[in-house]
Amino acid sequence: MVKIYQTIPCNFDSSIQVVSCFVHFSKSFILLERASNEADPGAWGIPGGKMEEQESPFQAMKRELFEETSLEANMSLRMLGSLFFRRPAIDYTLQVFELQLKEPPKIYLSEEHSSYEWVTPLQMKEFKLIPGTIQVYRYFYQNVRSL
Numbered sequence: 001m002v003k004i005y006q007t008i009p010c011n012f013d014s015s016i017q018v019v020s021c022f023v024h025f026s027k028s029f030i031l032l033e034r035a036s037n038e039a040d041p042g043a044w045g046i047p048g049g050k051m052e053e054q055e056s057p058f059q060a061m062k063r064e065l066f067e068e069t070s071l072e073a074n075m076s077l078r079m080l081g082s083l084f085f086r087r088p089a090i091d092y093t094l095q096v097f098e099l100q101l102k103e104p105p106k107i108y109l110s111e112e113h114s115s116y117e118w119v120t121p122l123q124m125k126e127f128k129l130i131p132g133t134i135q136v137y138r139y140f141y142q143n144v145r146s147l
C-alpha cells in the first residue's frame, strides 16, 4: 500500500513535497484526526501538509503547524530528514521535523481535523494511522535503517 525509501527510487516523481512534524511534550507527541470531509477521514497523523510553491521546508512546516494546531514554532523546530513515499497512485517526498515543547501548549484545531491526542510511542499503535507513520517514527527515533 505504501513503500518508503531512504534514497530516491527509480522513476520517482519528486514534484510533491510534504512536511510533517513530531510535536513532543513530556513523553508524548501529538496526533491529529482527519475530519470527515477530508481525504482519508478518521485517519490519525502528525501535523503536516503539502509544501506550497516558493516556500522553504521550514516555512511550510511553520505554516502547517500554525494552521493545524495554532502552535508558533520557534528556534526549537528541527529538521530530522527526508523519506521518499511511493503509493499506488502518487509519489511524494516527506520532510520530517520535530518540535520539543517545554510548557503544556494550548491547541486550537482547524476544520481539517476533528480531534487530537497526546500519545506515547506505544499508544500510537492503537490508532488508525496514516500508513507509514510508525515506520517514520521508528526510522528517526529508533534508528531502524530498513523500512
Ligand SMILES: Nc1nc2c([nH]c(=O)n2[C@H]2C[C@H](O)[C@@H](COP(=O)(O)OP(=O)(O)OP(=O)(O)O)O2)c(=O)[nH]1
Residues within 6 Å of the ligand: 018, 020, 039, 045, 046, 047, 048, 049, 050, 051, 085, 094, 130, 131, 132, 133
Ligand atoms: N499531515 C500528515 N500527512 C502525512 C503524514 N504522513 C503522510 O504520508 N502524509 C501524507 C498524507 C497526505 O497525502 C499528505 C498531506 O496532505 P494533506 O492533505 O494533509 O495536505 P494539505 O494540508 O496541504 O492539504 P491540501 O488542501 O493541499 O490537500 O501527506 C503525516 O504524518 N501527517
